[in-house]
Amino acid sequence: MNIPFSPPYIDQSVIDEVVSSLNSGWITTGPKVKSLEEEIASYTGVKSVLCVNSWTSGAIMILKWIGVKEGDEVIIPAYTYSATALAVLHCGANPIMVDVTENFNISIEAIKKAITSKTKAIIPVDIAGWPCVYNSIINLVKMPNILEKFIPESEIQSKLGRIIVISDSAHSFGATQKGKSAAAISDISIFSLHAVKNLTTAEGGAICINLPKSFDNNETYKFLRMMTLNGQTKDAFTKTKIGGWKYDIIMQGLKINLPDVCAAIGLAQIKQYPKLLLERERVFKRYSDLLSIYNWIQLPPQDNDLQKSSYHLYALRIKNIDEKQRDLIIDEITKVGIAVNVHFIPLPMLSLFKDLGYNIQNFPVAYDNYSREISLPIYPQLTNEQVDFIIAHVVKGYNTVIKNY
Numbered sequence: 001m002n003i004p005f006s007p008p009y010i011d012q013s014v015i016d017e018v019v020s021s022l023n024s025g026w027i028t029t030g031p032k033v034k035s036l037e038e039e040i041a042s043y044t045g046v047k048s049v050l051c052v053n054s055w056t057s058g059a060i061m062i063l064k065w066i067g068v069k070e071g072d073e074v075i076i077p078a079y080t081y082s083a084t085a086l087a088v089l090h091c092g093a094n095p096i097m098v099d100v101t102e103n104f105n106i107s108i109e110a111i112k113k114a115i116t117s118k119t120k121a122i123i124p125v126d127i128a129g130w131p132c133v134y135n136s137i138i139n140l141v142k143m144p145n146i147l148e149k150f151i152p153e154s155e156i157q158s159k160l161g162r163i164i165v166i167s168d169s170a171h172s173f174g175a176t177q178k179g180k181s182a183a184a185i186s187d188i189s190i191f192s193l194h195a196v197k198n199l200t201t202a203e204g205g206a207i208c209i210n211l212p213k214s215f216d217n218n219e220t221y222k223f224l225r226m227m228t229l230n231g232q233t234k235d236a237f238t239k240t241k242i243g244g245w246k247y248d249i250i251m252q253g254l255k256i257n258l259p260d261v262c263a264a265i266g267l268a269q270i271k272q273y274p275k276l277l278l279e280r281e282r283v284f285k286r287y288s289d290l291l292s293i294y295n296w297i298q299l300p301p302q303d304n305d306l307q308k309s310s311y312h313l314y315a316l317r318i319k320n321i322d323e324k325q326r327d328l329i330i331d332e333i334t335k336v337g338i339a340v341n342v343h344f345i346p347l348p349m350l351s352l353f354k355d356l357g358y359n360i361q362n363f364p365v366a367y368d369n370y371s372r373e374i375s376l377p378i379y380p381q382l383t384n385e386q387v388d389f390i391i392a393h394v395v396k397g398y399n400t401v402i403k404n405y
């Protein structure tokens with residue numbers, strides 16, 4: 001049986017929506033992007049949503065918008081995809097990596113210890129689709145002793161008056177906290193709409209703007225929209241209108257807008273997202289039910305009264321094994337045609353970050369999570385029969401490696 005890791009969900013409605021964009025004569029940013037933004041805002045309950053061409057570009061733009069610059073510090077987990085740190089480096093600032101907890105997400109205690117007078121932002125990451133407890137992080141940045149440390153150095157920073165919380169929600173479209181979208185709790189949340197994500201536009205990102213009352217979220221949206229278009233006062237669609245040829249460039253923007261032809265994929269998917277999420281939940285729960293009988297398995301965080309996952313990854317850990325044994329188990333599973341993965345290689349183990357002086361020994365929980373982790377395939381199209389086949393080979397792989405080691 002050949003089981004891919006994360007194929008995109010492409011049905012006839014997706015194809016029809018893309019063809020409709022192609023037939024419309026308008027393929028770059030226009031009505032389909034607008035509709036997708038409205039659908040995401042309505043699904044998440046977030047005030048304004050701005051689509052861009054990736055999570056990474058969106059994060060760089062948001063950090064630049066709030067005025068993050070050389071010498072500033074941005075707190076991130078050591079256990080994440082490199083883009084979380086790269087966005088900070090692109091602004092010339094220092095990513096301050098902190099350790100995570102056993103549930104994969106950033107440690108709030110570690111955040112507290114890492115905050116200094118140079119801290120401008122915190123980027124928690126909803127690893128595997130498991131939402132961080134954002135209320136606690138927002139409460140933390142509002143604590144009097146933390147507010148005292150904050151030194152605003154831009155107009156936006158002065159207006160906010162505290163460290164901004166930007167959620168890396170690359171994995172967590174559909175995750176909730178007490179029934180509320182996790183994206184409606186932090187100041188800014190950015191979803192990735194990359195091909196392997198729960199909701200995709202092939203490549204893309206969606207910035208959820210959820211700033212406090214001192215900001216007009218709609219005005220912020222308009223400003224940021226301009227920033228995605230080279231700082232140009234009129235987008236290509238507006239320029240087609242009578243007298244629309246005249247424009248100005250009012251800032252040094254980026255060119256990171258999402259094209260309509262890509263938005264069409266996400267638009268068709270979001271219309272059926274509740275059904276797609278239920279299918280992911282079916283796979284997730286089947287894995288958990290069937291794997292829970294093995295005492296050598298550590299299940300990923302399971303839904304509780306507070307948090308509900310988006311079931312983006314099934315991040316299994318195996319107890320009492322080392323990195324080498326994990327790699328051998330992966331080889332056994334891969335041999336029979338099942339594609340698995342590891343999320344993530346902690347950033348301090350990657351060359352760029354090692355060369356910058358980060359050391360994995362300072363992040364013991366991140367290393368422990370990584371060394372025992374195997375991500376199993378999870379997507380709506382995966383059948384129960386395939387899930388059972390995967391589990392049988394996880395068990396077989398474990399038995400083979402552990403007996404022979």
Ligand SMILES: Cc1ncc(COP(=O)(O)O)c(C=O)c1O
Nearest residue numbers: 054055056081083170192193194
């Ligand atoms: C946690 C995390 N953050 C950010 C990104 C970057 O997303 P994009 O590829 O849309 O830039 C990814 C992509 O896999 C991710 O896993």
